[in-house]
Amino acid sequence: MTLDTDFHSHVSYTSAMQMAQSARTKGLRVLGLSEHITQMSESRPLLEHLPLEGPIMTFPAYVEAVLAAAQAIPFDVRLGMEVEFIPEKNERIQALLQPYNWDFLIGSVHEVDGLSIEVKQDLTREECEDFWLRYFQALRQAVNSGYFSLVSHPVRMRASNPHLPATFDHELEYLAAEATRNNVALEINGSDLLSYPDVVRRLARACAAQHTPISVGSDAHYPAEVAQAHQQSAALLHEVGIQSIRIWKQGVAEEYSF
Template identity: 35%
Template sequence: MKFDLHTHHFRCGHADGNIRDYIEAGIAAGLSVIGISDHTPYFGSQEEQPFPLIAMAKKEFSNYVEEVLHLKQEYEGTIDVLLGIESDFFPEHAKVYANVLAQYPFDYVIGSVHSVGNVSIFNKNRWKRLSEEEHIAVKEAYYALIRDSARSGMFQVLGHIDAMKGNYPPFSDIPAATAIDETLQVIAECDVAIEINTSGKTKLSGGWYPNDAILERALHYGVNVTFGSDAHIPGRVAEDLDDVASRLREIGFTEWVYYKNKAKVVVPL
């Protein structure tokens, strides 16, 4: 059984295609389940759309939900369309986000840390002129936020948990093994899944998020895993899905999961 929980569309301002395009791509790829999970609006501001190239406008949020639910019905029996969303995690705005998200019938919510110290994790300039100690501090702050996101109870899935390497490949070599192990332990205790996200190959780092070393530790701690292409164009739906499944089996995983009505569905690998 094949699934992909992480797809975007035009509303976020940095993806191409409409929702139907992604569903049709999922059918063509042989998926049984496709999750639509565009970026939430930025609820930490009173502005309608403070970041038009990053997140959808607030007025589009209900339209997004309505469209996915309509397509879920239309494609019933052909492919299971799930209503998901990708939400940033800002501790200072967590209650606001949680209250808004609770008003809609999401099958699952992906929690992703995209910013540390008010700077994008993909901004490679943030690393300039930092000492080794400062590199470590940034990495540890990143994983502290991921731990807090797991503990928040807001999410079924945590997105791309080493994506800070995306535009700065040396990130993976910054020593922070204790922080990563602690994070995986917390994720396991909170019964949240991590995704294997194949969009890393579109960044400077190449490869998937997270790397094999983290996946091996995730298996050790009993962390659930899922799959997400993080497709921003329909042609990337389910990209590398079979390769990911094969690699997980090599590491030692025997199953992965997806979520429907916020309930875990276990799928043998």
């Protein structure tokens, strides 16, 4: 078996149809589409401080476009969403998701205490290390929240903050253990792996040590990026002894060997 699923991809710059067609052309078996909740007009008032990626859409229009692409191609497309985890807003965010029949929901921490984790902050080295610790705390809260099938890109802060705390590997293992305990997957993210493979390797090792369920997603925003880094992801997972990938249908987890 090969790594032939991708459970993190976006449609806002293109369309569900174009992304699913790319997945089929690249030989994938299943594509999980997971548009940002920040792109939905119904949730925009709660999340208007976050950047937009292309035109906004309604929840019904997004759901309809995903189902229509699956039927028209035809292709096994799973309906998902990348959902912000913001403690004081989670209840209102989750209420907006309730009416729809999601295959999977990705929990994403993109900000901690109102500060973006992807934009370089004006912090001292010590504050940078402390920012990592608060990021890991938020990721553990997301894993424990009960809202999500998986928690995405757990080392994404590396994009803006190279000052890893001395306890970095311990923090990863703590997060991986909490994910295992809650039966929530952690993600090996293709975009992260192409940008900072060293910290993604440390994440994969922590997941292997804690027997954490693994999701693999490219974080593609364009058709050419679907399954980006899948070869590297498969090689890394095999290197650390992980043989199994988790995917979801109607919220129910499935595993396959690769």
